Amino acid sequence: xxxIACESRDLSVAYRADPVLQHVDFRVPVGSVMGIVGPNxxxxxxxIKAMLGLVTPLAGTSEIFGRPLDEVRNRVGYMPQSxxxxxxxxxxxxxxxxxxxxxxxxxxxxxGKAERERAMAALEQTGMQDVATRQIGELSGGQRQRAFLxxxxxxxxxxxxxxxxxxxxxxxxxxxxxxxxxxxxxxGKTIVIVHHHLASVLDFCDHVTLLNKTIIASGPGEEAFTxxxxxxxxEASDGAEAFxxxxx
Amino acid sequence: xxxxxxxSNHIFRMVFFGTTVIGIVxxxxxxxxxxxxxxxxxxxxxxxxxxxxxxxxxxxxxxxxVNGRNxxxxxxxxxxxxxxxxxxxxxxxxxxxxxxxxxxxxSLTTFFGLGMLLLRIVANNPFPGKGGIQDYLFGxxxxxxxxxxxxxxxxxxxxxxxxxxxxxxxxxxxFDPVLSTMLGFRARVIDTLMFATIVIAIVxxxxxxxxxxxxxxxxxxxxxxxxxxxxxxxMVILSAFFGGLGSGLGAYLSISMGNVPTGxxxxxxxxxxxxxxxxASPKRSIVVTALRRVEARKALKRxxxxxxxxx
Numbered sequence: 116x117x118x119i120a121c122e123s124r125d126l127s128v129a130y131r132a133d134p135v136l137q138h139v140d141f142r143v144p145v146g147s148v149m150g151i152v153g154p155n156x157x158x159x160x161x162x163i164k165a166m167l168g169l170v171t172p173l174a175g176t177s178e179i180f181g182r183p184l185d186e187v188r189n190r191v192g193y194m195p196q197s198x199x200x201x202x203x204x205x206x207x208x209x210x211x212x213x214x215x216x217x218x219x220x221x222x223x224x225x226x227g228k229a230e231r232e233r234a235m236a237a238l239e240q241t242g243m244q245d246v247a248t249r250q251i252g253e254l255s256g257g258q259r260q261r262a263f264l265x266x267x268x269x270x271x272x273x274x275x276x277x278x279x280x281x282x283x284x285x286x287x288x289x290x291x292x293x294x295x296x297x298x299x300x301x302x303g304k305t306i307v308i309v310h311h312h313l314a315s316v317l318d319f320c321d322h323v324t325l326l327n328k329t330i331i332a333s334g335p336g337e338e339a340f341t342x343x344x345x346x347x348x349x350e351a352s353d354g355a356e357a358f359x360x361x362x363x
Numbered sequence: 364x365x366x367x368x369x370x371s372n373h374i375f376r377m378v379f380f381g382t383t384v385i386g387i388v389x390x391x392x393x394x395x396x397x398x399x400x401x402x403x404x405x406x407x408x409x410x411x412x413x414x415x416x417x418x419x420x421x422x423x424x425x426x427x428x429v430n431g432r433n434x435x436x437x438x439x440x441x442x443x444x445x446x447x448x449x450x451x452x453x454x455x456x457x458x459x460x461x462x463x464x465x466x467x468x469x470s471l472t473t474f475f476g477l478g479m480l481l482l483r484i485v486a487n488n489p490f491p492g493k494g495g496i497q498d499y500l501f502g503x504x505x506x507x508x509x510x511x512x513x514x515x516x517x518x519x520x521x522x523x524x525x526x527x528x529x530x531x532x533x534x535x536x537x538f539d540p541v542l543s544t545m546l547g548f549r550a551r552v553i554d555t556l557m558f559a560t561i562v563i564a565i566v567x568x569x570x571x572x573x574x575x576x577x578x579x580x581x582x583x584x585x586x587x588x589x590x591x592x593x594x595x596x597x598m599v600i601l602s603a604f605f606g607g608l609g610s611g612l613g614a615y616l617s618i619s620m621g622n623v624p625t626g627x628x629x630x631x632x633x634x635x636x637x638x639x640x641x642x643a644s645p646k647r648s649i650v651v652t653a654l655r656r657v658e659a660r661k662a663l664k665r666x667x668x669x670x671x672x673x674x
């Protein structure tokens with residue numbers, strides 16, 4: 116059996132009294148690229164946040180590499196949703212990438228030359244070295260996502276969580292990001308991606324989870340990503356119908 | 364008044380250096396308040412610090428029978444009620460459907476009203492050493508003593524040291540609270556430390572400037588500095604510089620002009636720095652931005668017109 120990178124058992128989360136996730140059993144095999152797909156408000160981001168200990172679940176447990184999160188923090192990377200970032204924050208691309216080293220530095224220790232070199236290497240990997248000294252707000256949509264991808268790479272984790280990494284980016288940036296992701300996957304890293312564009316899910320995900328407060332289906336791409344499952348997850352929403360009609 | 368005459372006077376020197384230290388400290392610490400979008404909470408803290416300072420005075424005089432106008436005592440009282448007011452606003456906003464701006468306005472006016480009431484009680488009763496206590500409201504720079512200056516420097520240096528020691532943690536928590544928590548940095552520890560530095564930035568100027576106007580020292584310099592800078596270290600340094608410059612210049616001007624209160628003049632000088640920054644900064648100037656937008660719209664219009672023209 117393939118080892119498991121992260122797993123939640125009977126996970127339920129509520130914001131105030133509104134249930135967002137109910138009895139979610141979710142497991143991601145090591146080395147897979149798992150796409151979490153579902154309609155707005157399905158709890159996609161919440162699932163990631165619960166696994167990362169950012170929201171406290173009402174019930175259930177999560178484990179990363181078979182351990183509590185606290186013991187494996189340094190093996191986990193995270194890329195936030197673009198909309199939640201303060202793009203006017205006075206920081207440059209290179210400084211952003213250096214933040215990827217903060218976890219292993221821990222309290223008090225400051226990043227030095229070695230950390231900056233690692234950050235620069237990650238920027239080269241994502242094709243961002245030429246804009247390293249730009250303030251992050253001056254970047255295009257695609258560059259912004261690549262800057263955050265670079266920061267996640269600097270963390271050098273074994274498991275990546277990415278919240279809508281392809282939101283608002285151009286085709287070229289998307290291509291170069293997919294190349295990086297493919298490379299990570301080939302190197303045995305595990306990637307969990309929240310994604311909302313149904314048509315492109317199977318372009319880069321080999322596993323899919325359809326989520327709408329509960330798990331509708333989860334598994335290898337073609338097995339889980341079936342018309343019936345998509346319909347069940349989206350409850351006949353217009354966007355999904357259009358996609359399914361186009362696919363048939 | 365020429366500078367030699369100015370600096371040979373002990374009181375003038377105290378006013379100048381006292382307000383400059385306050386400006387530097389508040390300007391530097393204010394940068395994080397600005398970036399965390401907590402400018403208004405500084406206003407709440409400033410107003411709510413009044414009853415705390417007065418309660419500290421009353422406690423010292425009535426219960427312990429000691430001098431109630433000790434600056435450190437003042438700061439402790441101000442920190443307590445300032446914190447309570449900010450907590451109250453945040454808890455109300457988080458637990459009820461009342462929005463944060465309403466919660467802050469209610470908190471601010473209630474604590475300030477209590478402060479005004481205490482001020483009247485102090486004024487109407489023969490407490491020893493109460494002279495000048497009405498200055499807590501709008502400050503009196505001429506009352507700065509050497510001991511006050513020392514206290515400002517020590518407390519200010521302490522707050523700045525906290526900021527420098529936790530620079531990395533403060534930056535990450537401000538910019539990306541999610542990653543900060545995820546990497547295992549305790550949010551509550553960082554927030555408490557940051558909040559403490561912001562409160563210190565406000566209460567440090569109580570004697571010289573008063574609580575009401577101190578907010579300008581915390582809010583205006585960073586807003587001006589952000590116009591010119593693109594990195595956090597540069598912004599904090601420039602904000603401290605603007606704070607110090609505005610305070611020193613304001614103090615000098617107010618004394619040179621004769622019987623003019625120092626705090627308000629400094630606030631006006633800080634506003635002038637802010638205005639110049641808005642208009643003249645190379646990348647974010649409102650003039651340059653507006654001109655660029657007009658040009659871009661013209662270009663767009665030409666493009667649409669050629670596209671739409673009959674062939």
